[in-house]
Each structure stands twice: as C-alpha cells, then as structure tokens.
Amino acid sequence: MRIQKTLNHGNTRWRVTISLHGKRRQRFFTSRDEARAWLNSIEADSTGFWSNRTPEEQRDIVSAFNLASKREVSIYQCMLNSPAKLNPLSITDAVGRYAKVIKQRSLRHSSLKQIQLHLSQLAGQFANQLCHKVSSSQLEEWFHTRNWKRSTIDGVLAKIGPFFSWCIRENYCENNPCRAVKRPRSDDSPPAIFTPSEAQKLLLTAFKTDPGMIPYLAIGLFAGVRPLEIQRLQQQDFTDQYIEITAAKAKTRKRRLVSLSNNLKGWLRLGGDLPPINKPKRLSSILQKAGLEWKPDIMRHSYASYHLGFHQSADKTALEMGHRDTQMLFRHYRELVTKEEAQAYWTIEP
Template identity: 55%
Template sequence: MAQVNRLDPLLAFWESLPDDDRRQLSLIHQTGNRLGIDLNTILQSLGNLARTKPKSRGLKDAVDHYLNLRASQNLRKSSYAQICLNLNQMVSRFSPIRCDQISSSMIENWFLGNKWQRSTIDGVIAKIGPFFSWCVREGYCQINPCGAVKRPRSDDSPPSIFTPPETKKLLQAALSYDPGLIPYLAIGLFAGVRPLEIERLTWLDISKRYVEINAAKAKSRKRRLVNLSTNLKEWLAFGGNLPLTNKRKRLAKILRLTGINWQPDIMRHSFASYHLALHQSADKTAFELGHRDSKMLFAHYRELVSFEAAKAYWNITPCKANQTG
C-alpha cells in the first residue's frame, strides 16, 4: 500500500501530461537507459537548463525600465538624451520582439539600413551596449549582441579642418559683427576644447596661463589644464560671452556672412592638426586634447598640414585678422 501511495503523485503527474510530452519523456528515459544514466540525473539536468533560460521581457519594456534607472543616476542631460535617442531608435526598429531575440546580425543590418558611418556606429554601440550588458545581468538575455557586431572600416575621409585664411575670415567676421562670440571660437580653434565643454566655461575658468576644465565640465569627468597660446591670449583679451548664449543662432549668422562650411568638431580637428604640425609631438598634442595617448589623435583628429600652414594658423591675431588680404 505504501508503494502505491508513493507512486500516486507520479501517476497523477504522468496522466496530466499531453501525449507529446509523454512520448518525449519515454524517449529520454530509453536513451538514458542505453547510456547508463538514471532518470533522476536527466531530470536534474533539464531543471538546471530551465533555470538558465533567459527571462522573457519585451524590448520596449526593458528599455523603459533601463531608462528610468539611468534617469536616477548622475548623468549629464546631453548624455542621457543621447542614450534615450539611440535606445528608442532601436525600439522603433525591432519592437515588439524580446531582448533575447536581438542578434548581432540584426544590429549590423540596422546600421547598414541607416547608412551610418563608422564614427556614428561607434557612438550608437557606446549607448546600446551597456543596455544589453544590463539585460545579461538581469537575465533577459544570455549574451550582449553588441560584442560580436562587425563594424565597418573607419571612415576614410580626412577630418574637416579650417584653412588659415578661413580661420582668419571667421574670427574677423565675429570681431566685426558679434565680438561676444570671440571666446567660444578662439578657445575652440586655439585650445582645442570640445564645444560642449566651452559652453560650460565661465571667465573664472580662464587664468593667465591656462583654460581650466574641471571634472564637472569635462567630457571625461577628469580635470585638465589647457595651455593658452600667445595668439589665444590676445583674442581672449577682447572679453566676450562666457558662458555663451544663443550659440546656434549667432554662429549661423557669422557663417552666412562668411560663407564658411561648418562641420562637427571642426575647431577641435583644426587645433589638433595645426598643433601637431607646429610642435611635431603627438604626445604633446594628445595631452592638450585630454587623450590618454596619441592613438585617437591619429585615428580621428589629425589631418596632414604643412609646417608653413601651421605657422600661419598660430600667427592669426586680432591685429592681423583685421588686415585684409
């Protein structure tokens, strides 16, 4: 009787199974017998496999949860906005599938469909990669698909820079029509400070020798000092607006007046190219840019310019900018 009682739950379980499940269990049991593996060991292995299976969570739901978490962290508004933009772009492309259904090839095709260049792809992966790492940690997927994404070759086109005559023309127009814009342009052109970092500066950050970019204002969250070149000191002597207001509208007016073509990071690229050509030291230029080494300088910033062009660039002063020709 005791034997029957012990079997009653198993019999009830067996009878509750659909026919397909019964056949599968029978095959597993027969295979285990041939291999000398008892049924209990097989069932334990199946249980372990089930526990490691990713939790099911929709991509949009997971992204919303992740963004709420990131919103509570100490992120700059611009950084958080970029994370939101890239993750919501991904949701628009792939939803309503689950997180664990996103593959590396799907992400590659997404990039290809948008015709994004390598620099853009690197930026997007920098934002969506941490999301998938979080998904792995939470059990929503087993691997981060960004890790195996094949990226295109680096953009072959050289970085855009201003020629010395264009630089002179730009500053001359600002001096004539909007002198308050001078600090923004001069610090970008002759100190290589990132545009967003310049927008966070005040005159208290400018000393006789340096532009001080403290940790709260630096992109890398690390304080650095950027040397003031001789001509930059002359430009800053005019004063101007720090921090700058209405930058987009004011800069657009100067560009219309000069007909100069503006590209992202063109001031920083110009600084890097002419600084390297003048000083002939990649380490020195990388240090001024705030890079750990010169790899990024050669990969993304430097355009080859002559020593003569570099001398002309660093010789642009307010007095010479007002000279025609």
C-alpha cells in the same frame, strides 16, 4: 575503516564501518567483494562528494560528463555554455524599465538625452521583439538601413551596449549582441579643418558682426576645447597660462589643463559672452556672412592638426586635448598640415 563479517536480521552480511566528516557510518553488503569495492570508492573519494550524492544526482553527473565528452569540453565549460532560464521581455518594455534606472544615475543632461535618443531608436526598430532574440546581424542590418557612418555606429553602440549588459544582469538575455557587431571600415578621408585664412576670416567676421562670439570661437580654434566643454566654462576657469577643464565640466570627467597660446590670449582680451547665449543661431549667421561651411568638430580638428604640425609632439598634443594616448592623433592628424601652415595658424591675432 574496517570490514567485518556479521549477522544482520539472521543473514550473513559484510559490514563496513567508517568515519566520514566526523560521523560514524555503517553499510552492509552480501559479499566481501562488494564491501571492498564500496570501501575503495570511499577511499578514492576523500572529500566524500560522490558518496554523499543521491542516486539521482549521481546519474545527472554521469550524464553531464557524457555530454561534455561528446562536445569535447570540460563539464564546467559545458555548464557555462548551457542556456539559463530567461525572463522573456520585449525591447520596448525593457527600454522603459532601463530608462527609469539610468535616471537615477548621476549623468549629465546631455548624456542622458543622447542615451534616451538611441534607446528610442532601438525600441522603434525592434519594438515587440524579445531582448534575447535581437542578434548582432540584425543590429548590423539596422545600421545599414539607416545609412549610418562608422563614427555614428560607434556612438550608438556605446549607448545601447550598456543597455544589453543590463538586460543580461536582469536575465532578459544571455549575450550582448553589440559585442559581435561587425563595424564598417572607418572613413579614411581626413577630418575637416579650417585653413589658416578661413580661421582668420571666421574670427574677423565674428569681430565685426557679433563680437560676443569671439571667446567661443577662439577657445575652440586655439585651445581645442570641445564645444560642450566651452559651454560650461566660466571666467574663474581661466588663469594667465591655462584653461582649467574641471572633472565636472570635462567630457571624460577627468580634470585637465589646456595651455593658453599667445594669440588666444589676444583674442580673449577682446571680451565676449562666456558661455554664449543662442549659440546655434548666432554661429549660423557668422558662417553665412563669412561664406564658410561648418563640419562636426571642425574647430577641435583644426586645433589638433595645427598643434601637432607646429609642436611636432603627439604626446604634447594628446595631453592638451585630453586623449588617453596618441593613437587617434596618428590615425587622423599626422602630416595633415605643413609646418608653414601651422606657423601661419598660430600667428592669427586680432
């Protein structure tokens, strides 16, 4: 780099000659001070970034810097917080497009139907409203008007959350409103379970009136297998010691082995239908004859409560149930039943 006094078109000028990124560059200035100032800026800008920007680009950068300084953030953060150019699309149209996308995924039929149900409810509520206009507070109001409990809201958010994430990817909205939804407090009431005498009455009623339902009921009560998982079981999934829930049949798509208790082995030896046909109607008939009330997941809740009460090991119970950890057990099942009740439950035999 050098500064040299010279004549340029008959005028005295100061010429700066430099090598930048392997290329020779020259600039002329009317004074030595101007030449030195420019050369100093080049030396400070070792990458040549600033000197390679056009005057318009330089003005934009300065404006961005001033705006970021006003907001007390970095230029990068200011850029991230700036709204992107969106492709406006109504919820109804977006749901229609997303429905085609998820049909191409390897989802179980039951999962696909559940997603489609909640997306249909979403489209029915917000219809022609643009995707990027749906806010977290609007979702909260929707849940409130539907009078949904916390567990239902959790399920709905789990299904429509990926939809809004897809909308972000497709540039229909900037943020996922599901992430900021304030959920109501969980229902602190304990989960519904059968007492040992009720569980026995249920099985004995089935044995007398519809013995084909015995495997379904016994596996739910004494192995804690989810109802939809029981529906997928076949005889080859049973050994002398375990029920194998393969990844293809498990809700979580993770294989697990569930131990066969002695009383469960006794009930399974009676035979029956696996999977049961026309289950809802048959189960309703058994409950009516037994004089019992059915609640969602009551068999699995009963299993968890009595297994934990009997074995006194949250880790063991969580492993058998296919839970990732023991948090749910401690939150819902700890000290729900006594040791004596648990012992009575596990001695229910044919």
